[in-house]
Amino acid sequence: MKTGTILVIDLFAGPGGLGEGLSSVIDASGSHPFKIGMSVEKEPSAHKTLTTRAFYRRIKDSKLGLASYNDYLLGNLTRAQLFGLFPYEAEKALQETLYTPHSLGDDNSTIHKRITELVQNHGNKPKVVIGGPPCQAYSLAGRSRNAGIKDYQAEKDDRNFLYKEYLKVLSVAQPDVFIMENVRGILSARIDGKIIFPRILQDLRAPGRITKITTPKYKIFSLVVDVDNPESPIYEDFTDYLIKSENYGIPQARHRVILLGVRADIQGTPSTLKPFKYQSTVEQVLADLPKLRSGFSKRKDITKDWESTVSKNATTVKRLLKKQFKQAKSLDLKPFKKLTRSATQPVEQSCQMPEHLIEWYRGKEPPCVLNHETRGHMESDLLRYAYSAAYTQLNDGTPPKARDFPDDLAPAHENWKSGSHADRFRTQAANKCSTTVTSHISKDGHYFIHYDPKQCRSLTVREAARLQTFPDNYLFEGNRTQQYVQVGNAVPPYLAQQIGKVVMELLDQ
Numbered sequence: 258m259k260t261g262t263i264l265v266i267d268l269f270a271g272p273g274g275l276g277e278g279l280s281s282v283i284d285a286s287g288s289h290p291f292k293i294g295m296s297v298e299k300e301p302s303a304h305k306t307l308t309t310r311a312f313y314r315r316i317k318d319s320k321l322g323l324a325s326y327n328d329y330l331l332g333n334l335t336r337a338q339l340f341g342l343f344p345y346e347a348e349k350a351l352q353e354t355l356y357t358p359h360s361l362g363d364d365n366s367t368i369h370k371r372i373t374e375l376v377q378n379h380g381n382k383p384k385v386v387i388g389g390p391p392c393q394a395y396s397l398a399g400r401s402r403n404a405g406i407k408d409y410q411a412e413k414d415d416r417n418f419l420y421k422e423y424l425k426v427l428s429v430a431q432p433d434v435f436i437m438e439n440v441r442g443i444l445s446a447r448i449d450g451k452i453i454f455p456r457i458l459q460d461l462r463a464p465g466r467i468t469k470i471t472t473p474k475y476k477i478f479s480l481v482v483d484v485d486n487p488e489s490p491i492y493e494d495f496t497d498y499l500i501k502s503e504n505y506g507i508p509q510a511r512h513r514v515i516l517l518g519v520r521a522d523i524q525g526t527p528s529t530l531k532p533f534k535y536q537s538t539v540e541q542v543l544a545d546l547p548k549l550r551s552g553f554s555k556r557k558d559i560t561k562d563w564e565s566t567v568s569k570n571a572t573t574v575k576r577l578l579k580k581q582f583k584q585a586k587s588l589d590l591k592p593f594k595k596l597t598r599s600a601t602q603p604v605e606q607s608c609q610m611p612e613h614l615i616e617w618y619r620g621k622e623p624p625c626v627l628n629h630e631t632r633g634h635m636e637s638d639l640l641r642y643a644y645s646a647a648y649t650q651l652n653d654g655t656p657p658k659a660r661d662f663p664d665d666l667a668p669a670h671e672n673w674k675s676g677s678h679a680d681r682f683r684t685q686a687a688n689k690c691s692t693t694v695t696s697h698i699s700k701d702g703h704y705f706i707h708y709d710p711k712q713c714r715s716l717t718v719r720e721a722a723r724l725q726t727f728p729d730n731y732l733f734e735g736n737r738t739q740q741y742v743q744v745g746n747a748v749p750p751y752l753a754q755q756i757g758k759v760v761m762e763l764l765d766q
């Protein structure tokens with residue numbers, strides 16, 4: 258296939274994880290068959306990230322382009338100066354992200370008009386629509402937030418029907434294939450007391466019934482379970498649509514529903530993803546990043562004070578853990594000296610990464626580590642972090658539950674030992690894949706504690722991005738909180754690349 262043969266329309270694009278994966282697919286002849294024509298995103302910082310990446314893709318293969326991008330990363334050029342040096346590429350990148358954030362449901366005319374243009378210009382070559390309409394009713398967090406709203410009625414909340422915007426785009430673009438991603442909760446969400454997933458499947462199979470526009474029908478495939486009758490794929494269990502990312506080379510247990518829609522008249526059966534033999538671990542993908550210290554959030558932040566607090570905590574943690582773990586005596590918890598809170602130096606050259614991820618993360622290596630800056634924590638939490646990380650290390654990668662914390666370390670939460678807080682200070686164990694990186698990481702770092710008790714901190718945006726398999730030169734724009742949200746929302750690009758290969762092979766047949 259020639260480069261750019263498959264047009265991609267990315268909806269609800271977030272920072273562009275799905276699009277990144279597809280864009281990175283290379284076919285046997287060395288071409289990049291997927292070309293993103295449009296990314297729609299309403300949140301300004303994610304939109305900025307998408308535009309920067311769209312620009313990067315256009316200049317990365319030129320020596321001057323890459324050098325200038327690296328100058329931007331180093332702070333030697335502003336974004337306006339960078340774009341000014343490559344006005345054509347900048348204009349194309351901005352066109353790709355529609356110049357400004359756009360909201361499906363509000364701004365449909367601009368979006369649909371642009372899709373129509375793109376589709377017409379693309380002729381009869383293949384087209385793919387990607388993206389997952391978010392929905393309050395699907396996510397467990399959204400459901401519990403809504404439960405707190407007086408007189409909340411899911412059936413009256415427009416945010417629960419964004420997938421209808423997706424159907425409209427299917428009618429306008431009439432793609433050969435679509436890839437729709439969503440949280441696991443979509444399988445069990447109810448509106449008006451009824452599980453809505455069967456209805457969503459039915460609507461996706463025949464979008465025209467809802468949009469009242471003549472639209473092809475679609476077969477909906479799972480990417481992980483083989484089907485008996487590919488002409489009319491039906492799966493026994495809805496969880497057949499669930500992809501467990503950790504089985505496909507991602508160092509994170511991220512379980513997401515991914516539907517592969519294929520236009521009904523397309524012959525051929527998409528293959529399923531090939532599980533990896535081994536799971537990748539947190540330490541394998543984080544160990545080469547510069548070590549950092551956390552900060553104090555509610556007092557003056559001085560390195561020496563941090564070192565003495567961490568050193569004092571080390572003594573307390575050892576004393577507490579000795580009661581349960583014999584090996585606690587020999588734990589090395591002495592704080593590193595003169596750590597900083599952010600690092601710009603490049604990563605260490607030696608690394609423990611699994612073979613399949615080394616080039617993936619570190620190809621076209623940036624001149625400095627991006628988005629790698631720690632947060633401040635309350636002094637009392639630093640002790641809890643040290644305890645949780647050391648406990649996890651001694652307990653072969655299983656972090657302590659609330660009941661495993663000594664009373665002296667208990668935070669002043671009501672119900673601290675009850676279900677909702679049981680997992681409150683969770684270390685991401687070095688020897689396992691991480692738990693799901695969610696946008697909650699933007700709120701506090703308690704569920705995402707670094708496995709190294711000597712750094713005593715939660716994960717940085719870059720570390721979260723590594724767990725999500727974003728390449729190291731992927732810059733997240735916006736402030737730190739916005740960056741965390743973007744990372745937590747994304748589809749792991751390395752998983753998306755594998756899905757892209759399935760789609761490429763299908764369309765190539």
Ligand SMILES: C[S@@+](CC[C@H](N)C(=O)[O-])C[C@H]1O[C@@H](n2cnc3c(N)ncnc32)[C@H](O)[C@@H]1O
Pocket residue numbers: 268269270271272273274275276297298299300303359360361362388389391419438746747748749
């Ligand atoms: C789960 S994220 C998508 C992640 C993306 N597929 C990726 O791989 O990186 C959903 C995104 O949809 C955006 N969004 C929500 N409602 C939207 C709307 N009506 N129009 C456009 N974007 C919307 C959110 O801001 C969020 O960034």
